[in-house]
Amino acid sequence: MKRKLFLIAGLAGLLTLSSCTKFLEEKSQSDVIPKTATDFRELLIGSGYMTNNEPMKYLYLMDDDVDFFLEYANDPSYVVGSYDAKQNFLWYSWQPKLADMDGMGVLIAEDPSVTTYAQYYAKIMGCNAVLENIDKAIGTQSEKDRVKAEALAVRAMYYFRLANLYGEPYNYNAKSLCVPLKLTSGIVSSPMSQATVEEVYAQVVGDLQKAAALMDPLPIMRKDFHINQPAIHILLSRVFLYMENWKESVAEANKVFEQGGKITDMTTLDTKSGSWLNYNNAEVEWVFGGNTQANQNTYAPAARFLATYDTEDARYRIGFSLSSTGVNLVSKLPFVVDLGQAMRSSEALLNRAEANVQLGELGAALKDLNDLRRKRIQGYTDENIADKATLLQAVRDERRKEFAYECFRWFDLRRYGMPEISHRYQHDLGENVVHYKLTKADPMYVLPFPTSVILKNSGLKQNPSGQMPDRIGQ
Template identity: 85%
Template sequence: MKRKLFLIAGLAGLLTLSSCKKFLEEKSQSDVIPKTATDFRELLIGSGYMTNSEPLNFLYFMDDDVDFFLEYANDPSNVVGSYDAQVNYLWYTWQPKLADINGVGVLIAEDPSATAYAQYYTKILGCNAVLENIDKSIGSQQEKDRVKAEALAVRAMYYFRLANVYGEPYNYNPKSLCIPLKVTSGIVSTPLPQATVGEVYDLVVHDLLEASSLMDPLQIMRRDYHINQPAIHILLSRVYLFMEKWKESVAEANKVFEEGGKILDMTTLATESGTWLTYNNAEVEWLFGGNTQPNQSTYVPAARFLSTYDSNDARYRVGFSLQTNTNVQLVSKLPTGLDLAQTLRSSEALLNRAEANVQLGELGSALKDLNDLRRKRIEGYADEVITDKVTLLQAVRDERRKEFAYEGFRWFDLRRYGMPEIQHRYQHDLGESVLQYKLTKNDAMYVLPFPTSVILKNSALKQNPSGQMPDRVGQ
């Protein structure tokens, strides 16, 4: 199945070079012309779905779960002064040039099509092409509805991610400028203006609601690498959580379990069982995309974060591996190589619901969800009693951090939590001073700069303040 995914992705990539429109025309010179709903569903895998890549895999360098400085390692030379540490220095220290060059001065975005920004829009283009043509395909209405729902849901996820990279947090300033919205596959000759954060979220919600209305009446299909009904509701629950629409977030999370969502008992897993982020995990509703932390064998989890795990927490036992040469725990939970590495799973629905219920004052319901999850994660766990709203909210958020560590959640969550101050330690080389770099509260870098090459391509795009800051200096 994975081989088929990569073959379809490669075919779609080649065809996209000659434009989706030409590919979809009846008179195309290609031997492969999508005509049936099944054809379009397979085309969507390559042209709309992310396969084994993740353009935003740099985000984990910027949050508070990673530490380049190995003061507690037997051999800090593994990281300090290493090429990998230097290359990613700009991300790790929140430098304004991070969108254009890497830490050793090599241009990383001279070609706008190579940027994470453009890679997401390329996939959006693929979704748009399918949406424009699926109604004219051969097949039953149910088949067409499924393909349309998938394209809408996947496009919504891409816009949601882009908005949380290049726009201000929704709960901070929904009227601020965000990213351009493009809902057609045709080439636009004029500059594309930016929509506001609120307008992007409106499209995301609209697409997800339409996707769920199309797909909910259909049979639920699992473990076929396509997004399904529970996964769509997980996404909706997440988006509503970010919008602080608590009741709507709870309602969408409830639908996940009404549609058969399960919670895996991780206490029964063997160490490094390889079943956590795969379809072998009963709670995984959708498996997709590439690794969110490509260098998990190099970069060290922050010691303060690791200390938050209970000693009997299966997520720690299964998700981290002690390196005998350095005596340091490194992340091992993520798949490697060409394996798909990201999931939408029902444990998120549980935590979304718990957090939203705390905000609604439904502390009993929130505490039940928290205890139910912990019982499935921590061996010998005894239910806690928490009656204070502030304490319970923090407990739920701490659980979310541990549950989804290094899976691309933390940076987005920090933004909606109020953009708190973060500090990173960095040592340029052994023997040099250990410098402290600070991301201040509400720092402009919580909204990343657009690559210069992208702005040159679209003159209507206004650079974010983070791209106009002076270099950040360590103390």
């Protein structure tokens, strides 16, 4: 599969830079020109699907699950004063220049194509090109429908991520400016204006619903690295949860289990550590993208977060590995060379539980919570939580543990009301420990656009986070 991915990735530029007419002309065809629906489906892996490089792999440095100040390490210099800690200091301390340079003062985004923003749009362009050409491909209607559904669904995921990186939370200010909606593959020379958060979400929902309508009648295919029906409904359930459309979120989560979604009993696994974000896990519906940590061998979980795991929780036993220096490293994630993310049925369960709490369906929500915990914690005894606020917090706490370091927490903090959090930092051993604070509803909950991207597209308006003064530690 990996060899095929690299081979067809080189065709992406050919597809995205060709017009539909030229692309399909007899005189232009060769062995590498996609002609059939199968060709397009394979080409989508290279032009539309993520490779093993995750554009927002530094996002976890900003949330409250990581700590550069490791008082529990045998050797504090493992992080304190290390090159990696200093290099990523701007993300960790929420500095306005984080999109343009690293903590050592090196410019990292002079070329806009290397930015998170541009990398997602490059994949969107690939999806657009496939969507523009698939109807003319050779193949059955069902084959073409599957390809079209995949392209719509992965494009929707990219826009969802862009909206949650560069736009305000939907439940906070849906009318605010977000990112441009680029729905064609052609190169545009004129400035592209920003759509609103509401408009981007409408596009995301529309694309996902079209994808589901096209793919649901088709046989469900699993373990082939292409998005499938349950994964589409998991993503729809997530989007509706962010929009606070509770009933729709529950309905989409239900479809996941109607289509055969499973929850793995992790308490029976005998491994002490290792990734379960792969197709060996029965609840995984789609494996995609790259590792969500910039360097999982350097940055350790915050001690206060680790303490939230039950001592018999299999996610702790399998997800973290104690190093020789006394640091609990994250071992749940695959190595960088592997695809590192997975969409799995446990998210549908937790999406449904949270939405049901908001709907006042506490019994249904509690059942889902207990059902999941029973599959995660050895010897777990069902809890009885009757208070709505307490149950909501319990579901959210479970979500935090279930998806730790998978690029969930930052987005969740945004929709939870953008709470105040702080990070401790020590530049070198012996120096003072300083605290950096992200205030409630801080402008940095919406990331700044890289300067090179704004210079490339004058239609973009810089977010307030990019116009702040440097953040000073106390």
